[in-house]
Amino acid sequence: MPTFVPPVRDMQFVIEEIGALDRIAALPGYGEATRDLVAAVLEEAGRFGAGELAPLNPVGDRQGCRLDAGKVRLPDGFATAYARFVEGGWNAVAFDPEFGGQGLPWLVATAVQEVWHAANMAFGLIPMLTQGAVELLSLHGDPDQKALLLPKLxxxxxxxxxxxxxxxxGSDLGALRTRAVRDGxxxxxxxxxxxxxxxxHDAAANIVHLVLARLPDAPPGPKGISLFVVPKFLVNADGSLGKRNDVTCLKLEHKLGIHGSPTCVMAFGEDEGAIGTLVGRENQGLALMFTMMNNARLAVGLQGVAVAERAAQKAVAYAxxxxxxxxxxxxxPGPILHHPDVRRMLMTQRALTEAGRALTYFTAAQLDLARHAPDKAERAAAHALVDLLIPVVKGWATANGVTVADLAVQVFGGMGYVEESGVAQHLRDARIAPIYEGTNGIQAMDLIGRKLIRDQGAAMDALLAAIDTTLAELAARPDDADLAPVRHGLAAGRAALADSVALILRAQAGDPAxxxxxxxPFLDLTGVVAGGWMAARMALAATRRLAEGAEDQAFLAAKRTTARFYAxxxxxxxxxxxxxxxxxxxxxxxxxxxxF
Amino acid sequence: MPTFVPPVRDMQFVIEEIGALDRIAALPGYGEATRDLVAAVLEEAGRFGAGELAPLNPVGDRQGCRLDAGKVRLPDGFATAYARFVEGGWNAVAFDPEFGGQGLPWLVATAVQEVWHAANMAFGLIPMLTQGAVELLSLHGDPDQKALLLPKLxxxxxxxxxxxxxxxxGSDLGALRTRAVRDGxxxxxxxxxxxxxxxxHDAAANIVHLVLARLPDAPPGPKGISLFVVPKFLVNADGSLGKRNDVTCLKLEHKLGIHGSPTCVMAFGEDEGAIGTLVGRENQGLALMFTMMNNARLAVGLQGVAVAERAAQKAVAYAxxxxxxxxxxxxxPGPILHHPDVRRMLMTQRALTEAGRALTYFTAAQLDLARHAPDKAERAAAHALVDLLIPVVKGWATANGVTVADLAVQVFGGMGYVEESGVAQHLRDARIAPIYEGTNGIQAMDLIGRKLIRDQGAAMDALLAAIDTTLAELAARPDDADLAPVRHGLAAGRAALADSVALILRAQAGDPAxxxxxxxPFLDLTGVVAGGWMAARMALAATRRLAEGAEDQAFLAAKRTTARFYAxxxxxxxxxxxxxxxxxxxxxxxxxxxxF
Structure with missing residues (x-):
């Protein structure tokens, strides 16, 4: 069984063709993100992920984390690997150079992070959570918070x-009861x-907790929640570590998967009260938290893609x-790879993984445009697309992560059910992603409520129009044996989606339920069609590159076959x-x- | 959280209305299976399952089985519970009274077994495997084998x-290499x-292994396999236990689920060769094995239903x-049961579980008819339906078991991912059923090859005709607000299935792949439509009972609502x-x- 092989060529293809790297690299501040640099970064990330993180993945699953007198020990090797990760600058890829970041586009950082999650999803959660904290403090921290915390984060x-x-x-954060009391x-x-x-955990010198809590005089419900920074060790004005704050890990959860990631019950203020500073203004905590959720949800969707990639690789190797x-x-008798029913499983894995990757990277590229495009209208259009697609990426790609890992278990047959084969771990790991960072049901409600009904379908119309552009390109090649069925399938999917949109906008007013x-089903539908759009765009790009005489003909032809399978x-x-x-x-x- | 509540009323309803108990009880030899007796048996089985087996389910999951110097210890309590199970006569429900069985119909035995699997799927495997051995020896054993082994089994x-x-x-049994050499x-x-x-394991005095092996002069491949009885302890002519046979458990697998069931690597003949007797004739082992596979596959499909029932109960209780x-x-704020998206999950669980139960019991009833109907043509028709439906029940109901358990995890949200909540166990347990007793891919190939193409769709035509009968009954009530959409949905599904059948019979000749x-997808399609047929029949039966003034109006109305949801x-x-x-x-x- 080979170890993990980072899908660098696929990543590059998607970054260039779907993420439109050249356009992103032309944005102010992103000039360094040339094709060559991106290729080099991905190669290097792949080497680190495959060489250092992937071998620790089964170790983490078997050992789990240990809590002893309030201290948490990560599985063997995790702390060392994390130190190398920091040393290699991998944590800083997408962040602002002002605080030590490398300032690469999210498009590129997303691909880099896919490597971590695919190599070792439990490990990948550490930088993923740190990224959330960086995002939040970058947007909403005061100058002191930024200066003291951001460089280290x-x-x-x-x-x-x-x-x-x-x-x-849980899903209803408005019900939270953690209290915060002013004290100087x-x-x-x-x-x-x-x-x-x-x-x-034991891999970093300090842990910066961002905590939602309620002030004594706060209004009830979601409008009475404030956001605080509560570091494990207080930070002195010179940036050095001060005394231990009143924050303790009481318990580690025993989970279905991601055993290498410590899921903690945290007690704040069991003694004198944990010391925290306010982020933003009082009672605005939930709104602040939501501004960084897009990014976190995109990252969780990416985990779905990553675990799918990893599981699919194992299935192919076994087949x-x-x-x-x-x-x-x-x-x-020959390898089961040649049995058509096994092929169906492998092709389903491939089609879902590649389409999910494309949709995730596409959304990341829109995030870059939403932030850096010089033209305001372009920024607004990209922003609307990001908002629309985030719940789709989170919900659909994480569901696909489970589906693809489940298929990998099935390809392995009886061996898949035996933990030694390692494939069941991916199914167990994958299963968290449809739950955390807002369950997929919450994503579906976000999509239909805040992203579709609220703007009366405006952002969705833009998506449908973009799909129409692709359909027109496909229509220009009516005799292409792969692209014709792609067009047929995508057109039917697009029509189904448009019908549903019209129906929802008509029907929902009359019935609160x-x-x-x-x-x-509406989220699933949007995901299936958006994924089909991505597959079609990859097939068109591959067709163009083939016509231009590209070298990697087999790779490009596979994109066309995969798009046809998807359709x-x-x-x-x-x-x-x-x-x-x-x-x-x-x-x-x-x-x-x-x-019931 | 309530413990497991055996769905006795649902079981009775399906036994009576879908399994047509009255008709089965009219068959020769089944006269005792009155409605009252069946109700009493189910109540008692439910009490045993809920009271004795269900509490051991999490124990088995946490402890697993232990191998020590060739001896396997089941989890605490399992051996005692098994002794009570035997004492209560539960192992003997469906077997021939000649050997001590109770001679109840498979229809009834199937419902009883659902209780064991729902209460404790790992425990339920012990009688399930014994049942396979009984079936096989009853059909193919010689008089000595029957007399010596069957009473105890x-x-x-x-x-x-x-x-x-x-x-x-694995899937290709023709490749097996275990050797058998004549010795007197x-x-x-x-x-x-x-x-x-x-x-x-340590729950029974002896273990009767049925072993496929190859004689030295056997033809290669599947036609050179013979079947042997190899008891753990040799059995003397007077039925007493003789010396220990040369059979050892080398290893227990560390599995994703069903931890309470020991999955063994078995070594035969490490020393002087394990002593076995031939079942049937030499080189006919595979054919003999196939004659009992129908029953085993039905039992595995039933596990899918059972684990779905158990997981759905937990989800409802949590919601x-x-x-x-x-x-x-x-x-x-109120219980999440009232959120429409949660309702969708709970209704999906209910619809799939009830339809799966109905299809499984229906098939069991056909098995009874195939064996006991006085009329040869009726036996043949039932037999053809059994053969057609077995792979559908096995493939579709086990897939639904995973889907329903997966939904239960989702209803629990973050708590579902924490093992303490106990719901993840059902997902882990459920995941084996699509794999063992012939993977679902093997089932799909069996359905399309041996069951559809081989008879050129004859058995399938009979199924479609039966669906048409139900459609006609639905058509007689065009203004019924629940039954009208049921008819619409079933008619569309039936048409899709018929189209696929025609297309497959046309297309397959030209392309070996x-x-x-x-x-x-053809198995999934058959399952979805057959399940819809079952849901419709349950709705019609409920409608009839309601018109007759039955007492349990809410229960019957729910069947109509569930059928509409299914449609x-x-x-x-x-x-x-x-x-x-x-x-x-x-x-x-x-x-x-x-x-790839």
């Missing part, structure tokens, strides 16, 4: 956490938080070496999903609650 | 195993078998008690699946093998 010497969830406040120029925080990723049965058209009842074997789901939306809430909500 | 004092798989022979009136068996469920957010049309490439939210998948079949093998097999 950007380098990765310190790590960050997000302390949102409480036992009674700072606040004293008291309360318990659960599901805190990397809340305590290549496992000899069993005589495939059609052959006369002797309607949007919630159809939200999930013929994945896009047909769209019609059924649209029918589910059209059926509305009736049978979803009809059963009286006491009959 | 029927009572459950001894348990049975199926020794098929070897490291190089018996045989000496030498070789290693893997994935042997309950191959060794009822977990307060989070304000549901549409309400003005205060075609059947394999479309087998999986509106599950059957729409049929069109897409038919489109995947119609697209054929092209894009499934087009990618050159070296490009």
């Amino acid at each position: 950007v380098s990765g010497e310190w790590t960050g956490t997000m302390n949102l969830t409480e036992p009674g406040a 120029d700072h606040y004293r925080i008291t309360g318990q938080k659960i599901f805190i990723t990397a809340g305590e 290549r070496e496992r000899v069993q049965g005589v495939a059609p058209g052959r006369d002797a 309607f949007a919630g009842a159809v939200a999930t 013929e074997q994945i896009l047909p789901r769209a019609g059924g999903l649209a029918a589910m939306v059209a059926a509305g809430a009736a049978s979803v909500t009809a059963l009286p609650a006491d009959l | 029927v009572s459950g004092e001894w348990t049975g195993t199926m020794n098929l798989t070897e490291p190089g022979a 009136d018996h045989y000496r068996i030498t070789g290693q078998k893997i994935f042997i469920t309950a191959g060794e 009822r008690e977990r307060v989070q957010g304000v549901a549409p049309g309400r003005d205060a 075609f059947a394999g490439a479309v087998a999986t 509106e939210q599950i059957l729409p998948r049929a069109g897409g699946l038919a489109a995947m079949v119609a697209a054929g093998a092209a894009s499934v097999t087009a990618l050159p093998a070296d490009l």
Whole structure:
């Protein structure tokens, strides 16, 4: 079984063709992101991920993390690998050079992060959470907070956490009860938080907790929540570490997967109250938190892509070496790779993984445009697309992560069910992504409510128009044996999506349960069609490169075949999903609650 | 969180209305199976399952089994519970009274077994494997084998195993290498078998291994395999236990789930050769094994239903008690059960579980008819339906088991990912069922090849005709607000299935890869439509009972609502699946093998 092979060529292809690297590199501040530099960064990231992180992945799964007297030990090798990760500058790729970052586009940073998650998803969570803290403080921190915290967080010497969830406040953060009391120029925080990723560990000198809490005089519900920075060690004015803050890890969760990542129950202020400083203004915490959620949700969607890539690689390797049965058209037993039903599984993995990667990178590129495009209208258009696509990437790509890992277990057959083969770990790891950072049900409601109904379909119309552009390009090649079915499938999917959109905008006004009842099939539908659009665009790009006489003909031809598979074997789901939306809430909500 | 509540009322409803208990009880030999007796048996089974087996389910998951010097210890409590199980006569429900069985119909035994699997799937595997051994020896054993082994296997004092798989022979049993050499009136068996469920344990006085092996002069491939009985302890002519046979458990697998079930690597004949007796004739082992596979595959499909039932119960209980957010049309936070998106998950669980149960029991009833109907043509028709539906039940109901358990994890949100909540166990347990007893890919190939193409669609035509009968009954009630959409959905699904059947029968001749490439969506399609047929029949039966003034109105009304949900939210998948079949093998097999 080969170890993880970073899909660098695929990443580059998507960065260049779907992310439109040249256009991103032309944005102010991104001039360094040339094709050559990006290729070099990806090669190097791939080497680090495959060489240092991937071998630790099964170690983390087997050992898990250990809590002893408030100290958390990561699995063997994790702390050392993290030190090398920081040393290599990997934590700083996308951040502002003002604080020590390398200032590369999110498009590129997204690809780099895919390597970490694919190599070792549990490890990848540490920089992912730190990234959230950097984003948040960069946007909303005061100058002191930025100066004291950002350089260390950007380098990765310190790590960050997000302390949102409480036992009674998960999807409904408005219900949270952690208290903050003013005490001079700072606040004293008291309360318990659960599901805190990397809340305590031994890989960094300090941990910067971002904590949602409620002031005594705050209004009830979501408008009474404030955001605080609560470092594990207080930070002196000169940047040196001060005394230990009143923050403790009480317990580690015993989870289905990502055993290498410590999921902590955190106690704030069990003694004198944890010292924190306010971020932004009082009672604006939830709004501030939401401004960084786009990025975090994109990162979780990316985990879905990454774990899919890793699991699919294992499935292919196994299908290549496992000899069993005589495939059609052959006369002797051979590798199961040649059985059409196994091929279907491998092609499904490939199509979903590649389309998910493309959609995730595309969204990251829109994020770059939304922030750096010189033209205001262009920024606004990109921003609208980001907002629309984030819940789709999060919901659809994480569901695909589970699907693809599940298929990998199935390709392995009985061996897949045996933990030694290592493939079940990916299924267990993948399963968290549809849950955290807002469950996929929450994503679906966000998509249909805030992203579709609120603007009456304006952002969705832009997406549909973009799909139409691709359809027109496909229509220009009616005799192409791969592109013709791609066009056919995408056109049908696009029509199903447009029908659903029109129906939702018409129907939801009359029935308060309607949007919630159809939200999930609508998200799936949007994902399936957007993925089909991505597959089509990759096929068109490959066709163009082939016509230009590109060298990697087999690689490019595979993109065309994969797009056709997507159109013929994945896009047909769209019609059924649209029918589910059209059926509305009736049978979803009809059963009286006491009959369940 | 309540413990497991056996769905006795649902089981009775399905046994009576879908399994047509009255008709089965009218068959020769089944006269005792009255409605009252069946109700009493189910109540008692439910009490045993909920009271004795369900509490051991998390124990088995946490402890697993232990191997020490060749001896396997089941998790705490399992051996005692098994002794009570045997004492209560539960092992003998469906078996021939000649050997101590109770001679109840498979229809009833299937419901009883659902209780064991739902309460504790790992425990349920012990009687399930013994059942396979009983079936096989009843059909193919010689008089001595029957007399010596069956009474103890029927009572459950001894348990049975199926020794098929070897490291190089899984789906392709023809490749197996275990050797058998004639030695007087018996045989000496030498070789290693893997994935042997309950191959060794401490709950029974003896274990009867049924072992596939190859004689020295046997033809190569599947036609050179013979079947042997190899008991752990040799059995003297008077039925007493003799010396220990040369069979050892070398290793227990560390699995994703069903930790309470010992999955053994078994060594036969490490010393002098394990002593075995031949079952049937030499070189006919595989054919004999196949005659009992129908039953085993039905049992695995039933596990899918059972684990779905258990997981769905947990999801409902959690959704009822977990307060989070304000549901549409309400003005205060309440249980998540009221959120439409959660409702969708719970209704999906309910619809898939109930339809799967109905299809499984229906198939079991056909098995009874195939064996006991006085009329030869009726037996043949039932037999053809059993053969057609077995791979569908196995493939579709086990896939649904995973889907429903996965949804349960999602309903629990973050808590679902934490092992303490117990819901993740069901997902881990459920995941084996699509793999063992022939992977679902093997089932799909069996369905399309042996069950559809071989008889040129004759059995399938009978199924379609039966669906038409149901459609006609629905058509007689055009104004019924629930039944009208049920009819609409089922008619569309039926049309999609019929189209696919016609297309497959036309297309497969020209392309050897075609059947394999479309087998999986075709099985899914058949399952979705057959499940919709079951849901419709349950709704019609409920409607009739309601018109007759039945007492349990809410229960019956729920069947109508659930059928409508199935028609509106599950059957729409049929069109897409038919489109995947119609697209054929092209894009499934087009990618050159070296490009994966």
